[in-house]
Amino acid sequence: MTIQEMPGSTAYRPSPPPAWKPRTDPAPLLPDPEPYRVLGTGAAARVDPALMRTLYAELVRGRRYNAQATALTRQGRLAVYPSSTGQEACEVAAAAVLKEQDWLFPSYRDTLAAVARGLDPVQALTLLRGDWHTGYDPREVRIAPLCTPLATQLPHAVGLAHAARLKGDDVVALAMVGDGGTSEGDFHEALNFAAVWRAPVVFLVQNNGFAISVPLAKQTAAPSLAHKAVGYGMPGRLVDGNDVAAMHEVLTEAMERARRGGGPTLVEAVTYRMEAHTNADDATRYRVDAEVEAWRDHDPIVLLERELTERGMLDDDGVREAREAAEAMAADLRARMNTDPVLDPMDLFAQVYTEKTAQLCEQEAQLRAELEAEAER
Amino acid sequence: MTIQEMPGSTAYRPSPPPAWKPRTDPAPLLPDPEPYRVLGTGAAARVDPALMRTLYAELVRGRRYNAQATALTRQGRLAVYPSSTGQEACEVAAAAVLKEQDWLFPSYRDTLAAVARGLDPVQALTLLRGDWHTGYDPREVRIAPLCTPLATQLPHAVGLAHAARLKGDDVVALAMVGDGGTSEGDFHEALNFAAVWRAPVVFLVQNNGFAISVPLAKQTAAPSLAHKAVGYGMPGRLVDGNDVAAMHEVLTEAMERARRGGGPTLVEAVTYRMEAHTNADDATRYRVDAEVEAWRDHDPIVLLERELTERGMLDDDGVREAREAAEAMAADLRARMNTDPVLDPMDLFAQVYTEKTAQLCEQEAQLRAELEAEAER
Amino acid sequence: MSSTTAAPGRKAAAKPASMAQALQRAMRDAMAEDPTVHVMGEDVGALGGVFRITDGLAKEFGEDRCTDTPLAEAGILGAAVGMAMYGLRPVVEMQFDAFAYPAFEQLASHVAKMRNRTRGALAMPLTIRIPYGGGIGGVEHHSDSSEAYYMATPGLHVVTPATVQDAYGLLREAIASDDPVVFLEPKRLYWSKADWSPDAPAAVEPIGRAVVRRPGRSATLITYGPSLPVCLEAAEAATAEGWDLEVLDLRSLVPFDDETVAASVRRTGRAVVVHESTGFGGPGGEIAARVTERCFHHLEAPVLRVAGLDVPYPPPMLERHHLPGVDRVLDAVARLQWEA
Amino acid sequence: MSSTTAAPGRKAAAKPASMAQALQRAMRDAMAEDPTVHVMGEDVGALGGVFRITDGLAKEFGEDRCTDTPLAEAGILGAAVGMAMYGLRPVVEMQFDAFAYPAFEQLASHVAKMRNRTRGALAMPLTIRIPYGGGIGGVEHHSDSSEAYYMATPGLHVVTPATVQDAYGLLREAIASDDPVVFLEPKRLYWSKADWSPDAPAAVEPIGRAVVRRPGRSATLITYGPSLPVCLEAAEAATAEGWDLEVLDLRSLVPFDDETVAASVRRTGRAVVVHESTGFGGPGGEIAARVTERCFHHLEAPVLRVAGLDVPYPPPMLERHHLPGVDRVLDAVARLQWEA
Numbered sequence A, B: 001m002t003i004q005e006m007p008g009s010t011a012y013r014p015s016p017p018p019a020w021k022p023r024t025d026p027a028p029l030l031p032d033p034e035p036y037r038v039l040g041t042g043a044a045a046r047v048d049p050a051l052m053r054t055l056y057a058e059l060v061r062g063r064r065y066n067a068q069a070t071a072l073t074r075q076g077r078l079a080v081y082p083s084s085t086g087q088e089a090c091e092v093a094a095a096a097v098l099k100e101q102d103w104l105f106p107s108y109r110d111t112l113a114a115v116a117r118g119l120d121p122v123q124a125l126t127l128l129r130g131d132w133h134t135g136y137d138p139r140e141v142r143i144a145p146l147c148t149p150l151a152t153q154l155p156h157a158v159g160l161a162h163a164a165r166l167k168g169d170d171v172v173a174l175a176m177v178g179d180g181g182t183s184e185g186d187f188h189e190a191l192n193f194a195a196v197w198r199a200p201v202v203f204l205v206q207n208n209g210f211a212i213s214v215p216l217a218k219q220t221a222a223p224s225l226a227h228k229a230v231g232y233g234m235p236g237r238l239v240d241g242n243d244v245a246a247m248h249e250v251l252t253e254a255m256e257r258a259r260r261g262g263g264p265t266l267v268e269a270v271t272y273r274m275e276a277h278t279n280a281d282d283a284t285r286y287r288v289d290a291e292v293e294a295w296r297d298h299d300p301i302v303l304l305e306r307e308l309t310e311r312g313m314l315d316d317d318g319v320r321e322a323r324e325a326a327e328a329m330a331a332d333l334r335a336r337m338n339t340d341p342v343l344d345p346m347d348l349f350a351q352v353y354t355e356k357t358a359q360l361c362e363q364e365a366q367l368r369a370e371l372e373a374e375a376e377r
Numbered sequence C, D: 001m002s003s004t005t006a007a008p009g010r011k012a013a014a015k016p017a018s019m020a021q022a023l024q025r026a027m028r029d030a031m032a033e034d035p036t037v038h039v040m041g042e043d044v045g046a047l048g049g050v051f052r053i054t055d056g057l058a059k060e061f062g063e064d065r066c067t068d069t070p071l072a073e074a075g076i077l078g079a080a081v082g083m084a085m086y087g088l089r090p091v092v093e094m095q096f097d098a099f100a101y102p103a104f105e106q107l108a109s110h111v112a113k114m115r116n117r118t119r120g121a122l123a124m125p126l127t128i129r130i131p132y133g134g135g136i137g138g139v140e141h142h143s144d145s146s147e148a149y150y151m152a153t154p155g156l157h158v159v160t161p162a163t164v165q166d167a168y169g170l171l172r173e174a175i176a177s178d179d180p181v182v183f184l185e186p187k188r189l190y191w192s193k194a195d196w197s198p199d200a201p202a203a204v205e206p207i208g209r210a211v212v213r214r215p216g217r218s219a220t221l222i223t224y225g226p227s228l229p230v231c232l233e234a235a236e237a238a239t240a241e242g243w244d245l246e247v248l249d250l251r252s253l254v255p256f257d258d259e260t261v262a263a264s265v266r267r268t269g270r271a272v273v274v275h276e277s278t279g280f281g282g283p284g285g286e287i288a289a290r291v292t293e294r295c296f297h298h299l300e301a302p303v304l305r306v307a308g309l310d311v312p313y314p315p316p317m318l319e320r321h322h323l324p325g326v327d328r329v330l331d332a333v334a335r336l337q338w339e340a
């Protein structure tokens, strides 16, 4: 499971076939046939126990976050919530491998990754609550706006990483996308740009089996999504996305490779979406409970708990502590989300352009007059 | 160089990683490390001599066609001409492997493939002459309109092939695209749809080293363009695009595979654009003559002539015959292109919709009045 | 009304149905009648689409007739182009307005132009269904009004129903049309209901004809799709001010029914165009300009426009300030220079 | 005129230069002054672009500052968005109008909205250069007038020069702007020439201001980009009929200079909008509607429009019938109800 440095391709010039040389050796770019695992294998012995315990606490907190956000949605406090329940290992690992200066490019499903990176959950949930589109300053926290148009965040990650590299900054971008998103043209274009530019970016595909109702088999006929990497000339890695230790190891390696100029990596994390697509979705229309049940035994928290317990690294106290911390986070989130945000409709006009156009000033004045009339009634 | 049948992927359902199975065996999908060649190798003995001689005549005619079209452009008879000089083996082979009922999806550079398929060269050149956008009835000749927006013809080919398969018709679509075109999102989406649908379509990438001025190294970092195939779960084939016998063999195999329900294939033909991108381009800005010269010895006609001559299958008479036929075609083309086409401006309105809207009728009446006024002056 | 919109076989009395149901039924009847009709898009199969408009079609007609595609809009529309080239009649569902943008090149450069480029040899009998507009509390990119883009692209028909009856009738016609139709479904009217039977669609006017939804003499409200109920409500409220407003439902933006619209405005002498799309560069400019060109000397006041604000679509909690409501329509009517 | 448009250092006398040269010089000066300016696109490097507008930039500033990208427009614009997020100031070249369509989703859903979505935290100081319009004998997809699409997308500035001076001045300003600018270059004016020196750009008005190119009293021709020379020629020809036409060059479609335009039309009482884009759903509708809203009681006749036909752009041999020429402009002027 070593990743070979990709030789620079800029020397390539067209040459007649008798002199043909492949531009890159494909063999090291191909993923292993099986998803890489650490928990429950000999490799687990290598992992730093402190890291394991930290990841455990994060997983527990992440699961609680998902539950709380789901509950808030039922209570009408969120417009919609796409839960990452079952996918917490991917979310948590993605945040954990980032350095302070690195950037995260999340999709709508990845609020947990943003929270795990340190973003205030209330800010992370702004989009889904509906008071504004983005609830934080992306530059301050180095988290791009949660992205809804599928795969469109990937070229952004490439551009940002490329810009940082041109500037000589030590910045790596980690971009997240779903299995369905890999079918979009923007996925293709982003990976290609990244490889040609050797941009320091890591693409993390969470293959959770479905794009809303559409199962992977209707999405791709590829041996694995990680196999797509070779077509761009970057390494593809296949990982058990519910094994947080494996996720952490593979992503760390990919980040380091990007950091030292080795270019991008495509990581496919095999996981499963335990809940419906969002609260508005009805998963019974397209999948059976037995399938969901089969994954319960392979739950990311169960896997890690099993490993830690077997190796005497986690006792009841440890479990309680993690749960208490999670509850505290949830209580705080609940309290702060159970208020109606105070909004200023004039914000609609404030940042369409750097300076409001005369046209927008007119419309602003009109709306202000309407609101005043409304208030008087 | 066998191509494995792709196993149906519809049985795939998400399963936890301990039960992981790759959906397809990647090994047979990967291209050989070197472009496949026939001419000058032992494999040449296998090729039907009659086929070789036919292909030879077609290559000679194709080269002459390119020269004539280029000359017509210099004389102002064509608005623009993207020459396929040097790439005739790809063009000729693409046409030769099609059955009557099959469809060709050419790009702007592939008028020769259309002509080799039997289309009247004057009709093939209509777009480039500028009297209309498409000079023929695509259904009649089963050649899609020459396509200019890069790679956009590829999903069309997939849709058509899919429709034919649903209807139970024995139809395969062959779609042509350039190396630059492989970077477009539509390339990705088309190949993915084709593989998921197991559509009977063959994708032929002519890697001629450049997208206008941009060399392949700035286009991709992949080991080869054929390596992209594995990411879709289809076989990728790498071929010497100047070896017409190799092209014919590989394309025939891919067409047959598609025909018997085996799904799509991606073929990368390694070739070289001997002329500038079009007559309007200045190739000296981005490449040196030495590079062009290096390819002269690997010219498709030279390669085949060498093989045929060495094996006593072509004598001076044969060469002369081929050239005379080519000259006759060129003379006819010249004569018919050296007239001003008679155009009816009312055609502008005729086929915007099935029925002219009231709005278009108004505009038509106005233009008619203008033309009458003009005629009276 | 073209005969293709009459439902085959059975007869049923009118009963309450939603626009969503009427749309579903239109596809179902079209598929039953014509084996070349194929429905395709993201989640249109087992799920029946995120709005359930294709509910049951995959089950009834099989996955080859109602197909869950990979997630790639350019690929979907591009494949549909190829299918149409081979004689099929694809009905494409785009999941939301903004998610049709990846298919823009296929739409503008191929779908709209194919008939023209080939002098009529290749028809594009495609229907592209796009749920559009806001008012449903959707997060960003789920509430765009994108009709201006399609109107500005010659070769496309642009159609949008505002009633349950039209949802059925216009969609049947769109599917039967040999020209590509961008079929814009006002998503906040999906659950609006009316008494309706697919057996009695005779009252439905064809594509290309505007319809007077409320006759009136004081001024004309020109509208379509999601804003029709707003205009009808405004017209009712206006009676209190002594205004008798005529409400026109355009139904099809392309072709545009100049005749009906101009006739109304010539009669009333005043007009307001109402739509949810942003005002600047939106459909209202074209409509106001056409009306003015044709009715100038009948106009007592300039044709006014009530439209969405010229800003990106707002987040759910602010969208009510963006959407043209009854008050804004009445304000505009009040500005029609009644004193003159 | 913002100070960023003054060229650094040397002084030179005005001498004949083409619009292409002025555009090249604008990028060169911007790159020399500001190391965050990056030019990117297809063939912009060694080739200097298919129109040679980026000629020499890669050589002078290196391939990292003027970059040949892979051939994928959504990827180009998407990457530029990311670069802008990191503080760069990308100048993207789209090779032709219709080849910007693949980037439509990135443009509409990200470029136009980023500042708004993030309450101003992420600016998009992007310039998207698009050669547009016809008249150069290009085959299909090489001559589209796509300005209506961009006008209908709030968050974008839409700018188009018609003179050599403006080509330099407006492009400098666009690059210096912290907002995204769709910079439409009238490709058939690339080789038009004027006496010009980059050292004396003081006469150039900023983005957002329309300019009177020819004062007149009988009627106002409102135009921009490729149609400006047509209107100036028409105005000259019109003197023979006794018409003294004012010609307005809009220069920027967004923001729109209502003040200058309305002032002119109020003075003349008559107006014709002239553009090459198709008429239906094109910019002319918006412009005519705005003018009418503001100048209704000053108008002697409806604002008329002279535009491209409502058809897909014609093949080279027929394009002259599509393009608004002097005669059509004069015909429209004649229809401005002079007898009234």
Ligand SMILES: Cc1ncc(C[n+]2csc(CCOP(=O)(O)OP(=O)(O)O)c2C)c(N)n1
Residues within 6 Å of the ligand: A109, A148, A149, A150, A177, A178, A179, A180, A181, A182, A208, A210, A211, A212, A273, A277, C042, C071, C095, C099, C102
């Ligand atoms: C361009 C675009 N098309 C369609 C959609 C609608 N949509 C939202 S989520 C989704 C499924 C995405 O599946 P996947 O990429 O696997 O991510 P997951 O939701 O499973 O995390 C779809 C079709 C969208 N957001 N963007």
Ligand SMILES: Cc1ncc(C[n+]2csc(CCOP(=O)(O)OP(=O)(O)O)c2C)c(N)n1
Residues within 6 Å of the ligand: B109, B148, B149, B150, B177, B178, B179, B180, B181, B182, B208, B210, B211, B212, B273, B277, D042, D071, D095, D099, D102
């Ligand atoms: C979508 C799109 N973008 C840009 C162009 C402009 N363009 C025409 S040909 C070309 C290069 C194509 O290179 P390649 O695909 O390698 O084909 P070749 O010309 O070498 O045959 C470009 C950029 C286009 N036609 N379509």
Ligand SMILES: [Mg+2]
Residues within 6 Å of the ligand: A178, A179, A180, A206, A207, A208, A209, A210, A211, A212
């Ligand atoms: Mg998924």
Ligand SMILES: [Mg+2]
Residues within 6 Å of the ligand: B178, B179, B180, B206, B207, B208, B209, B210, B211, B212
């Ligand atoms: Mg090429």
